[in-house]
Structures are given as C-alpha cells and as structure tokens.
Amino acid sequence: MGMTIAEKILAAHAGRNEVKPGEYIWCKVDATGGFGLRQLEALGIDEVWNPDRVYMVEDHQAPPPTIEVANQVKEMRRLAKKYKIKNFFEFGRHGILHQLFAENGMFAPGELVAMGDSHSTSGGVFNVCSTNSAMDAVLILVFGELWFRVPESVKVVLNGRLPEWCVGKDVILKVAAELGTDFGLYKSVEYTGPVARQMTLAQRWTISNMGVEVGAKFAIFECDEKTEEFLRGRLDRAYTPVFADPDAQYETVHQFDLSNLTPMVALPGDPGNGRPVPEVKDMHIKVDQAFLGSCTNARLEDLEVAARIMKGRTVHPDVRMLVSPASQAVYRDALKAGWLEVLADAGCVVEHSTCGPCYGGHLGVLGDGEVCISSSNRNFPGRMGSPLAQVLLASPATVAASAIAGEVADPRDYL
Amino acid sequence: MADTVCEGNVWKFGDKISTDLMVPGAYVLARRGITDEEAAQYCMRANRPDWAAQVQRGDILVGGVNFACGSSRNWARPIQVLGVSVVLAESISRIGLRNGINTGLPCLVCPGISKFVEEGERLQVDIVSGEVRNLTRGAAIQAQAWPQDSPPFQIMMAGGFERYFRQRLVEAGKIKPQVAAT
Ligand code: SF4
Numbered sequence: 001m002g003m004t005i006a007e008k009i010l011a012a013h014a015g016r017n018e019v020k021p022g023e024y025i026w027c028k029v030d031a032t033g034g035f036g037l038r039q040l041e042a043l044g045i046d047e048v049w050n051p052d053r054v055y056m057v058e059d060h061q062a063p064p065p066t067i068e069v070a071n072q073v074k075e076m077r078r079l080a081k082k083y084k085i086k087n088f089f090e091f092g093r094h095g096i097l098h099q100l101f102a103e104n105g106m107f108a109p110g111e112l113v114a115m116g117d118s119h120s121t122s123g124g125v126f127n128v129c130s131t132n133s134a135m136d137a138v139l140i141l142v143f144g145e146l147w148f149r150v151p152e153s154v155k156v157v158l159n160g161r162l163p164e165w166c167v168g169k170d171v172i173l174k175v176a177a178e179l180g181t182d183f184g185l186y187k188s189v190e191y192t193g194p195v196a197r198q199m200t201l202a203q204r205w206t207i208s209n210m211g212v213e214v215g216a217k218f219a220i221f222e223c224d225e226k227t228e229e230f231l232r233g234r235l236d237r238a239y240t241p242v243f244a245d246p247d248a249q250y251e252t253v254h255q256f257d258l259s260n261l262t263p264m265v266a267l268p269g270d271p272g273n274g275r276p277v278p279e280v281k282d283m284h285i286k287v288d289q290a291f292l293g294s295c296t297n298a299r300l301e302d303l304e305v306a307a308r309i310m311k312g313r314t315v316h317p318d319v320r321m322l323v324s325p326a327s328q329a330v331y332r333d334a335l336k337a338g339w340l341e342v343l344a345d346a347g348c349v350v351e352h353s354t355c356g357p358c359y360g361g362h363l364g365v366l367g368d369g370e371v372c373i374s375s376s377n378r379n380f381p382g383r384m385g386s387p388l389a390q391v392l393l394a395s396p397a398t399v400a401a402s403a404i405a406g407e408v409a410d411p412r413d414y415l
Numbered sequence: 416m417a418d419t420v421c422e423g424n425v426w427k428f429g430d431k432i433s434t435d436l437m438v439p440g441a442y443v444l445a446r447r448g449i450t451d452e453e454a455a456q457y458c459m460r461a462n463r464p465d466w467a468a469q470v471q472r473g474d475i476l477v478g479g480v481n482f483a484c485g486s487s488r489n490w491a492r493p494i495q496v497l498g499v500s501v502v503l504a505e506s507i508s509r510i511g512l513r514n515g516i517n518t519g520l521p522c523l524v525c526p527g528i529s530k531f532v533e534e535g536e537r538l539q540v541d542i543v544s545g546e547v548r549n550l551t552r553g554a555a556i557q558a559q560a561w562p563q564d565s566p567p568f569q570i571m572m573a574g575g576f577e578r579y580f581r582q583r584l585v586e587a588g589k590i591k592p593q594v595a596a597t
Contacts, residue, residue: 387461
C-alpha cells in the first residue's frame with residue numbers, strides 16, 4: 001500500500017518497510033538540540049551519540065539581560081566544549097534557532113529531526129520530518145533514537161495562483177481560519193499544489209513554521225529546485241528527497257483556491273482568528289507597536305518588502321516599530337542590501353537577531369492594554385508581555401503598512 | 416508511581432488553554448532561576464487570576480479542545496506543583512501531551528468530558544483503563560487509555576520521564592543502579 005512522506009521517513013528511520021498510523025515506534029533521529037547536556041553530565045555520561053548533529057544557541061534572551069541568563073549561557077558554552085559540539089553559535093554568529101540551524105546544515109530532505117522548541121515544525125520546509133521533543137530529547141543525545149506515534153497524514157492542496165502582495169503568511173492565516181487551529185492535531189500535514197510550488201522557499205518556511213499553530217506534528221513540503229538552491233553549499237552529506245506514493249492514504253484532503261486571496265490578519269487571541277485585511281481595515285484598530293521579526297517572518301525578503309513599503313515614509317508618530325532579522329546572516333545581507341538603512345530612516349528600531357519581543361521576553365515587551373501587530377506566529381493572551389495587551393498577526397507587508405498608518409492597513413494601498 | 420486511580424474535585428477550563436496562559440513568558444520565562452513554586456503562582460493569571468491560590472491537592476483539571484496548545488514550555492510542572500492529580504481534555508496538543516506525560520502528570524484525552532462534568536463536581540479517574548466516573552452524578556465515560564505497550568504509558572507509569580530515562584540508562588549499562596536511585 002502507498003505511503004505518505006511522513007510514513008516513508010518514519011519507516012526508513014525505524015528500519016522498517018512500512019508503518020501505519022497509530023503505531024508506536026522507535027526511530028533513529030538525525031539531529032537534535034543540546035538542552036539535555038547538563039542532565040547527562042550530572043549522570044556521569046561523557047559523550048553524546050553524534051556531536052556533529054547537535055546544535056546549540058541562546059536566542060531567547062540574546063545577549064543576556066540578567067546575571068542568571070549570563071550564567072546559563074556560560075554553562076552552555078562549557079558544555080558545548082566538553083561534549084565537542086561544534087555547532088554552538090556565539091553572539092554575533094547567532095540567530096533564531098529555526099533559521100540559524102538550517103543555515104548551518106541541520107536539515108536535509110528525508111531526514112528526521114526532533115528538538116526542544118515548539119516551532120521545530122519549521123524544518124518541514126526542507127522535506128524533513130521535524131518536530132518538537134522537550135525533556136525526552138536526551139534519549140537522542142545518548143541513544144540517537146526517540147519514540148514516535150506514527151501520525152495520520154493530512155494533505156492540504158494549495159490551488160490557483162497567489163495574487164500579487166499575498167504571501168505564505170496570508171496563506172497559513174487563511175488555512176488556520178478555515179480549518180481551525182487544531183485540524184492538524186497529532187497529524188502530519190503535507191502541503192502541495194500549484195501555490196506550494198509558486199511560493200518562494202521563505203514563504204513555504206512560514207507555513208511549516210506555523211505548523212504547530214494548526215496543531216501539526218510535521219508540516220512538510222516536497223523538495224524542489226528552490227529547496228535545493230537554499231541547501232547548496234550548506235551540507236556535507238548526500239540526501240534523497242522523499243515524495244508521497246500516488247496511492248498514499250490521507251485521512252483528509254483539504255483543497256484551497258487561493259486566486260482571490262487578500263492579505264490576512266489574525267485578530268487577538270488565537271492564530272485562527274484570521275480575517276481579510278480589507279474587512280479589518282474598516283474597524284480602524286489602532287496599534288501601539290509593530291513587530292517585524294521572529295522565526296516566522298524575518299527573512300531577507302520579509303525585510304525587503306517592508307523596506308520597499310517604508311522607503312520615503314515614516315512610522316506613525318504614535319507607533320514604534322521593532323525590526324529583528326531572523327539571524328545574523330540575514331542581518332548582514334539586509335544591511336548590505338540597504339534595507340536596514342531604509343527601515344532605520346523610517347524610524348524603526350533595528351535590533352539584532354533575537355526572539356525577545358516575540359514571546360514577551362525582552363527588547364520590546366508590551367504594557368497593559370497595548371496593541372501590537374506582529375509578523376510572528378502567536379497572539380495568545382499574554383504572549384508578548386502584559387496579559388492585558390493584544391496581538392494581531394500579519395505578513396511583513398501588512399505590519400509595515402500598519403506601522404505607517406497607525407492602524408491596521410492594507411499593504412496594497414502603499415505599494 | 417502514584418495511585419492509578421485518582422479522585423478529586425473538578426476545575427473546568429475552556430477550549431485552547433495555551434502554554435502562554437499557564438507559563439506566561441513575561442513573568443516566568445524572562446526570569447530564569449525562578450522556582451517552580453513561584454512560577455506556579457502565575458499560572459492562568461491572564462484568564463483566571465485567583466485560580467493558582469484556590470486549587471487544592473488532588474483536584475482534577477478538565478480542559479476543552481487543544482488543551483496546552485502553543486509553545487513547548489512545560490505547562491505541566493506548575494499544574495503539578497499546584498497539586499492537580501490528573502488532566503482530562505477533549506483533545507490535548509501533541510507537545511502538551513508529551514510534556515504532561517514526561518513530567519509525570521497523568522493526562523488523558525477524553526472526548527465528551529466538557530459536557531460530562533461541571534466545575535466543582537467530583538470525579539474518579541482510572542488512568543490505566545481510562546474509566547472516568549462522575550461521583551456527584553453517578554455516571555461514567557471512557558477516556559482514551561494509553562496502549563500498555565506504548566512508551567508514553569511506560570513513562571506515565573514510571574512517574575515521569577526522569578525515572579524512565581534512568582531505568583533505560585541502567586538497562587543499557589550507561590549508569591550504575593545506585594546512580595539511578597539518587
Ligand atoms: S522567534 Fe518566537 S516563535 Fe520563534 S523560536 Fe523565538 S520565541 Fe519561539
């Protein structure tokens with residue numbers, strides 16, 4: 001019987017010819033993060049199964065805002081040295097893990113990755129089964145394996161042709177609004193169709209990133225020339241892309257026609273609260289902060305579109321706009337391309353690459369009753385600071401347009 | 416492992432209770448080094464500010480759909496510290512479920528539970544068979560039992576990942592049994 005992408009990858013990593021949804025299996029895992037090293041040290045275990053495939057960075061509070069964090073990062077450095085982890089990234093060569101690790105060769109098509117951050121579904125853009133595991137990731141550090149329940153697979157077919165100025169973010173906000181933020185619960189979601197092929201790799205990446213916002217265990221794309229172009233020169237190993245069999249069994253197939261899509265914005269409270277921007281525009285929702293950053297939408301083309309919108313314009317007097325590139329590499333590219341200069345001239349705070357504002361950690365936390373329009377992935381109460389603050393989610397273009405207007409705005413009015 | 420049958424009073428929460436509600440980033444994550452006990456005081460602050468102070472040891476938490484959605488923050492630790500004995504929900508996020516079981520907080524998916532019980536009623540839950548009895552009303556409903564040969568069941572019965580991991584390390588000869596016991 002035919003298999004889906006996830007079933008094929010899991011079967012291959014379990015040393016089996018086939019697997020079926022609902023089975024519990026043990027799989028060899030190709031790469032992980034280094035959260036559990038401290039625990040291994042405490043137990044007197046002196047080596048990891050494969051130090052070359054462990055990746056570590058401090059991105060959530062980078063560089064450290066407090067002595068506690070500074071001491072923790074100091075510990076990370078020591079442990080990375082002790083366990084011979086070459087993929088430890090110092091500040092200045094750092095970034096948000098999902099971007100940074102990909103830039104440094106963590107993902108190759110057909111692989112299985114599990115690590116300790118919920119947006120680990122991001123790696124699915126590389127035709128990888130990539131997902132979160134938290135405290136149990138130490139099993140990988142010691143044994144190179146982890147248990148999985150074989151998920152049911154769901155196919156999302158993105159049909160039509162994406163209109164100009166609509167991007168992956170608008171697509172995923174539409175999908176989440178239509179199908180709900182739990183349609184992918186415990187499942188592997190495979191994205192395919194003409195729009196999947198049309199989108200840039202960065203746009204697909206946003207959709208894999210927000211896989212977890214629709215509940216998914218994996219959020220996988222097929223490998224094509226755009227995938228390969230990104231991976232070129234980053235990998236020290238061969239790989240084989242994995243495609244679903246024509247007779248693969250999907251629990252559900254969801255069809256979308258995106259030819260008439262408009263920019264989308266998710267209203268506060270839940271990423272599934274997506275509405276068309278033209279409709280929300282009429283509600284005149286004022287914003288105090290605009291955030292262009294996070295592992296969802298802070299890649300070069302995201303900064304570029306914001307810069308194109310903001311060139312020769314300024315951030316609204318009642319708004320502050322924060323910009324944080326997805327990684328130091330993106331920061332440098334955007335600097336050289338001139339986009340950061342345009343954004344700074346428009347009155348944005350250009351920060352280094354950090355998670356900070358996205359999770360209400362530092363470098364731009366929201367106060368009581370404040371409203372933020374953000375290019376990130378979550379708008380739950382309390383997400384970006386005060387539990388009384390509100391967060392709207394949108395594409396980089398919509399965030400930039402809203403920063404200029406001082407209220408939720410349609411980027412198409414500015415381009 | 417604690418008793419496999421838990422009995423307690425119910426606290427009922429709605430759909431999509433996120434980890435941002437149970438482990439608020441600005442209060443907890445941004446302050447590393449905060450103790451589990453202190454962190455637990457901020458649990459549900461945005462949606463139910465008095466809850467952390469009211470919940471009693473042995474109480475049962477009932478959630479709606481996609482309970483513990485959101486980040487991989489360990490939501491189960493504060494819930495466990497506050498004394499909750501078992502979590503039942505219509506559905507639980509994949510990461511949330513894994514974190515709950517790993518923490519040693521029994522979690523069962525139980526479709527229909529939100530209609531089956533009201534806040535303050537008393538439930539008896541068999542975490543092995545999945546049988547849930549409403550002692551206040553005298554009715555029963557079936558939660559999804561974990562397959563007994565599955566790793567999550569073994570982890571739950573070991574009382575959490577920590578102990579399960581040590582057992583595995585001893586079996587593999589990576590650590591001595593006395594290290595495992597400490
Ligand atoms: S940018 Fe936000 S969502 Fe992404 S890893 Fe950092 S905190 Fe998480």
